[in-house]
Amino acid sequence: MIGKAALFALAKALEGIPVLGTLGGTPAARAGIRYGDILIEVNGVRTRTVLDYIEAKSLRDDGMDIVVFRTGAEQRQALVYDQPAAPMDPAAILAELVTLRIAPTVFEGEAEESQREPD
């Protein structure tokens, strides 16, 4: 389980964006994206800052191809947005955020579990 400071340091070294978590039931969650991943590329564009992310994301409307760095290797994932797109529900996002951020133990537990799974 990588600490937050280490995650940010690693992201900086790799010139990527640290993933702090995913919202439950979303394409990223289904694709197994999780805390500790470092987002390197979106839709073929290198993502060094969140601004890069915003721009790269806008290249497509139906989904995004991403490259994340995890445990020493790059992984490619194709995310397909839910159709029709879920209506904006900031409170739901907030709820998930809070859940995700409640305690590092949530992340730690997830990380331990997923490490037991074959990748």
Added chain:
Amino acid sequence: MKARPADRIETAHDGESGLARLHAEPADLLIADVRMPGMSGIDLVLSARQLYPDLPVIVMTAFKSSDIGRLENGPFTALLEKPFEFERLRELVEHALAPQVMGFSGAVSVQTLPDVVQLYVLLASTGLLTVRHHSGEGHLYFEQGTIAHATTAARRGDDAFYEIMMWNGGQFGMRMGISPPERSVVSNWQELLMESARRIDEARRVDDSPRASISGWTLAPPPLEDDALEHAFNVFEPPTFESDPEVGLTETHTPQTTETPMNIKDSLAKLNQIDGFVGAALVDSESGMLLGQEGGGNLNLEIAAAGNTEVVRAKRKTMTNLALKDQIEDILITLGRQYHIIRPLRGRQTLFFYVALDRQRANLAMARITLADVEKDLQV
């Protein structure tokens, strides 16, 4: 006069007999005329002070003479000019007999009034904040840290509060211990400040005129008639803020800003500059990723217990039940030690900025303005 039950009023026909009574028994307050048969009121007060150095004094006079100056060094000396309203005398007496408020007074200058309001809220103050602006005067009553009552020439309640907050410069003075005569403000202070910040922000967007030199607030002496009550304030010229484009209401009006578009990286770095900044993240609800914001290495959102999740879930439920369809500009969550602000990016409603601030150090209004600025810079 209408005396409170515990009050006892002793009268004397001239200075000498008054002094004799004071000798016999101490008093809480001395009210004297200046012109009296025999001993003058001034001499009476000075003699009385020999006996009781802390004795509050109200002196009545029809015209100010230079003799009055001899009373200046007293603990509480109010000058009541004749003719006077009886109500005025009652006020002075009440003030003189009120428990003395300990504390400091002095001169400060701030950029926005919400800062001042926040200060008195956080101090759990009760009192009247008088705000003077070229368009008129506004009154804000605080009661134990809540904003209870607000009036301007044309408005009252929440609307009056917003009107005052939109004023771009002037003077203010606070009189502690004054209770609101009525309650007209409905919203709580955080809603009021957030909404004020939003309105200030919008006004900035609309108004392109460079007016930096007249923005800013100074602490002012209270209205003239209250000189005797509030003798400790100093007046000074409102400072100009042109030399400091970093902060303030008018920063985006400086010509440089329009000639040189702000670097996006600088813009994001602005988040780190917010007072009390704890961390920030970008949330993409469409892909579902929660992305760390550069510079957010110390992101450590302290959320104490699962109870908070329940609170948020309840809020979500409420919003669903209300079928809230309006566009959400931002959401504020107040935790024990932190503020969390969530702001959707305009035009990309699936993207959110999520910023956590340390409550002790954060200035909510300014943080919100900064966040709005960053969001605006990201509209590329």
